[in-house]
Amino acid sequence: MLEVLTAFIVTFITMPLALKLGSSLGISGIDIHKPWKPIVPKTGGLAILIGAVTGLLLNLGLGGGILPGVIAVSCLIAAAVGFVEDFREEINPRLKPLLLLLPSLPIILSGAFTPRPVIPFLGKTRLYRVYPAMVFLSYPIVCNAVNSIDVLNGSMALTSLPFFAMSMAIFYIRGDYQALILSAVFLASLLAFVPYNKYPARVFPGNSGSLFTGAAITSIAIVGRIEIAAIIALLPQIMNEMHIIFSLGGIKSAKKFKARPLKMENGFLTASEEVDAPITLLRMLCAKAKIDERSAVYAMAVISVFTAFLGLITDLLFIEGAL
Amino acid sequence: MGLKRNLGSVLCLLIIVWITFLAVSYLIAITIFYTLEYSQTAIFLSVLRVIIGLAIASGWVVVWYKLTKFWLYRILLRREET
Numbered sequence: 290m291l292e293v294l295t296a297f298i299v300t301f302i303t304m305p306l307a308l309k310l311g312s313s314l315g316i317s318g319i320d321i322h323k324p325w326k327p328i329v330p331k332t333g334g335l336a337i338l339i340g341a342v343t344g345l346l347l348n349l350g351l352g353g354g355i356l357p358g359v360i361a362v363s364c365l366i367a368a369a370v371g372f373v374e375d376f377r378e379e380i381n382p383r384l385k386p387l388l389l390l391l392p393s394l395p396i397i398l399s400g401a402f403t404p405r406p407v408i409p410f411l412g413k414t415r416l417y418r419v420y421p422a423m424v425f426l427s428y429p430i431v432c433n434a435v436n437s438i439d440v441l442n443g444s445m446a447l448t449s450l451p452f453f454a455m456s457m458a459i460f461y462i463r464g465d466y467q468a469l470i471l472s473a474v475f476l477a478s479l480l481a482f483v484p485y486n487k488y489p490a491r492v493f494p495g496n497s498g499s500l501f502t503g504a505a506i507t508s509i510a511i512v513g514r515i516e517i518a519a520i521i522a523l524l525p526q527i528m529n530e531m532h533i534i535f536s537l538g539g540i541k542s543a544k545k546f547k548a549r550p551l552k553m554e555n556g557f558l559t560a561s562e563e564v565d566a567p568i569t570l571l572r573m574l575c576a577k578a579k580i581d582e583r584s585a586v587y588a589m590a591v592i593s594v595f596t597a598f599l600g601l602i603t604d605l606l607f608i609e610g611a612l
Numbered sequence: 613m614g615l616k617r618n619l620g621s622v623l624c625l626l627i628i629v630w631i632t633f634l635a636v637s638y639l640i641a642i643t644i645f646y647t648l649e650y651s652q653t654a655i656f657l658s659v660l661r662v663i664i665g666l667a668i669a670s671g672w673v674v675v676w677y678k679l680t681k682f683w684l685y686r687i688l689l690r691r692e693e694t
Contacts, residue, residue, distance in 0.1 A: 409634055410641035419662050521633070524626055528680065535677050562689055568680060573622050576688035578614025588619045595623055599630050607634075 292344040292351070293473040300340025300481035307336040308485070308492045316375055318493055322441060322582050324556045329490055331375055334498025337478050338368050341505065344474035357471060359399045360508040367392040367432055367504030371497030382540050389429035392504045396511055397421050406516045409607035424511055431510075432503030434526035437533060438589070439499045440571055441582050442490035446479045447590035449502050451597035452522045453479070456509055459518060459604050463612070468513040475505045488583040515600075517608060522600035525592045529570040536567040551575060558585055618688060625683050629676055636672045640665055 311317055311330025320327045342365065345357040370388045374380055380388065396402055404420035405413050416423070439445035453476035460469035479502065485492045494502070510519035520527070534540055548566035552559050557579035560572045574580065574588050 408641075409637040411637060416662075521630060524629060528626075528629070528676070531673065532677060532680055560689065564685070568684055570622070573680075573684055573688055574615065574618045576614075576618055576684065578618060580615050584615055588615055591619060592622060592626070596626055596630075599626070603630075603634070 290470070290473075292348040292353075292470055293477045295347050296340045296344030296474045297477035297481045298340075299343045300336050300478045301484075303339050304333065304336040304482065304485050304492065307332040307339075310335070311492065316495075318495075320442070320490065320493075322553065322558065323489065324553075327489070329493050331493035331495035332497075333482055333486055333492040334368060334371060334375070334495040334501055337482050337494065337498050338365070338501050340481060341475055341478040341501075344478065345471070348470060348474065353467060353470070355399060356401060356467065356512060357474075359395045359401050360471060360505070360512065362395040363392045363428075363508050364501050364504040366395070367428065368497045368501040370432075371436075371495060371500035374496040386429040386433065386540065389432045389500070390425055391428075392432070392507075393425045393428045396508060397424055402511050403514055406514070407608045407611045408517060409603065412611045427507050427511070428504060430527070430530070431507040431523065432500045434523060434530040435503035435506065436496060436499040437530040438526050438570065439494060440569075441586045441589070442488040443483060443486050443586045444589050445494050445499050445502065446483050446486055447586060448525060448593040449506065450476060450479055450483075451590070451593040452506055452519065452600075453509070455518065455522050455597035455601050456513060456515055458601055459515055459609075460513060462605070463609065465513065468509070472509050472513070475502070475509070488586065514612065515604060515608075518600035518604040520600075521603050522593075522597040524596045524599075525570055525589070532568040536565075554579060557581055621683065621688060625680065628679065632672060632675070636668060640668055 308330050311332030316332050317328050317330045320329050342361050345361040348357040349355070349361075367389060370380070370385065370391075402420065402424055404417045405415060406420065407413050435445060435449060438448050453472050456472045457469055457476065460466070460472060482494065482498075486494065506519065506523070510516050548561065548563045550561055550567050550569045550572040552561055558571070558575045558581070559579050560575040560577070566572070570589065570592070571585060574585055580588075
């Protein structure tokens with residue numbers, strides 16, 4: 290548990306430094322959902338990364354095998370893609386998914402996966418040829434899904450935490466304490482980030498933070514063999530990303546579209562009624578209502594807790610007995 | 613009140629998506645896998661099994677999108693303002 294505590298403390302301590310770095314280098318973004326439009330550093334991902342990777346490396350040093358190292362490299366590759374966007378500009382939306390295939394390589398090359406996922410009613414399948422391809426594709430899907438939900442103060446962290454809590458519960462029940470610790474390291478790092486990122490945010494995770502978290506979720510799901518529970522727990526994020534892509538008619542930058550999913554009215558969020566506006570989770574929550582940002586984030590968190598619970602039920606009913 | 617109602621509505625939608633996910637798994641289990649799992653000509657049928665499985669999963673995604681669109685435009689946005 291030393292790794293978990295370390296991840297929390299290191300993230301919490303390095304966050305003010307990351308905040309200062311973002312302010313001094315001008316790596317910041319406008320918080321568009323506030324009437325006064327504050328400029329907020331988007332370097333929170335750096336502190337999340339430093340905290341979590343420190344925890345993982347400590348686990349490696351304490352005899353956790355190569356797994357924490359493999360996961361750390363995978364997450365760092367995803368974060369590197371995010372850093373390019375945070376430091377420079379948005380990567381071509383068609384190139385980005387291709388770059389996000391790269392975090393899968395450490396997992397595939399090290400063989401840190403079991404190509405026999407258990408699917409409800411089917412039991413243990415034999416996907417020796419297909420599973421590596423699924424690992425390959427899962428990173429861009431989940432990373433972009435987590436990235437797409439990072440729209441309000443605290444939304445990325447508060448919607449990702451339930452997944453890690455669910456995975457810890459499953460690993461505890463299964464008796465897989467190594468996977469439990471790895472999951473807890475990421476949970477601790479995100480928890481330490483929340484006080485800085487909750488409404489009104491002092492720092493944003495940036496694309497580096499959200500892609501790092503997306504890669505962490507994917508890695509834990511694959512290595513820990515909780516693929517189906519992860520899909521169920523991530524339904525809000527996947528739904529959000531998938532519907533944006535469907536609404537835009539393909540993988541395109543949402544910034545290029547005039548119709549926005551939300552409008553601001555007297556400091557409150559309300560859903561756009563335009564038919565060509567992208568369908569997002571937040572737009573559904575704000576339909577025919579005026580919602581303050583803090584309440585909208587809590588609603589998104591409630592949805593994630595609920596789907597994480599569904600994921601846990603699914604795992605206990607259909608997966609654990611067949612493993 | 614608007615947020616609570618919308619939240620409840622989104623949770624209902626997610627329950628439907630979850631149930632359909634399980635239903636699709638069950639459907640694949642009693643049809644394709646039942647027919648093909650114990651077959652001798654392994655390679656062709658295993659490829660076929662994966663293709664059909666992916667086609668059914670893709671169909672589920674499309675149904676999910678259509679359902680969400682219906683949910684947003686016909687239920688959430690059409691509701692009378694309070």
